[in-house]
Amino acid sequence: MDGSIEVDGNTIATRFVQKPWIRNSYLRFEDERLVVVSRSERMMHRVISKHRDWIARHYKEIKSTIRLFDSGSVLHGSNRYKVRHVIHAGRPKADIAGDTLMLYARDSRGAERLIDRITREDTQRIAPGMARSKASLIGAEVKEVKVRKYRKWGACSSEGRITINYCISMLPAELQEYIISHEVAHLKQLNHSGRFWSVVESLCPDYKALRKQLRSYDNRRRAVYVPDLDLNLA
Secondary structure (H helix, E strand, O other): OOOEEOOOOOEEEEEEEOOOOOOOEEEEEEEOEEEEEEEEEHHHHHHHOOHHHHHHHHHHHHHHOOOOOOOOOOEOOOOOOOEEEEEOOOOOOEEOOEEEEEEEEEOOHHHHHHHHHHHHHHHHHHHHHOOOOOOOOHOOOOOOOOOEEOOEEEEEEOEEEHHHEEEEOOOOHHHHHHHHHHHHHHHOOOOOOHHHHHHHHOOOOOOHHHOOOHEEEEEEOOOOOOOEEEEEEO
């Protein structure tokens, strides 16, 4: 059941999912729509009333950020692509048609995995080479560059191993450069002192503006789903 609620002067679209067998109600956002899962409509209203502050806070956060993933599109570099899934029995594959990323996979879960694979492969092509190139500029050595799903954008260990969030390839190129410069600078200064930021500046002169810009990007998956097209290709 679809509807809407008013919270702090904002009209928020809602969807109520009734599951009579569950004990605890819960909330989640799908893009800017609030989804409430509960045993009954009465319980739905109770959980909304109890968590209005949480709803207002998260809605404001979602509205103010640039999402890499949402329910119908993905960001890649400076472009946003609508996502369409074509049911496909063969090997999963992807293709860009204008402003649409076409995903050919057996089901929606396969399409999600395909997005992750493409994103990881793109980051794998970008990150190691850039990290080693930046490190050579400051006379440092990168022992290893790992690309994986990660809560943060990146990290650097005292052993010289750098971890990069697998979805940085979805960001504009200048933000990719800032993230990698930041982690490479830790090879010289494993802290966030003034000396550290001087190293970052030597690698990425516009780091202050880019650091601020990066705060507006949200790389979390908020109940992402990929809509199916009514197609069935062998």
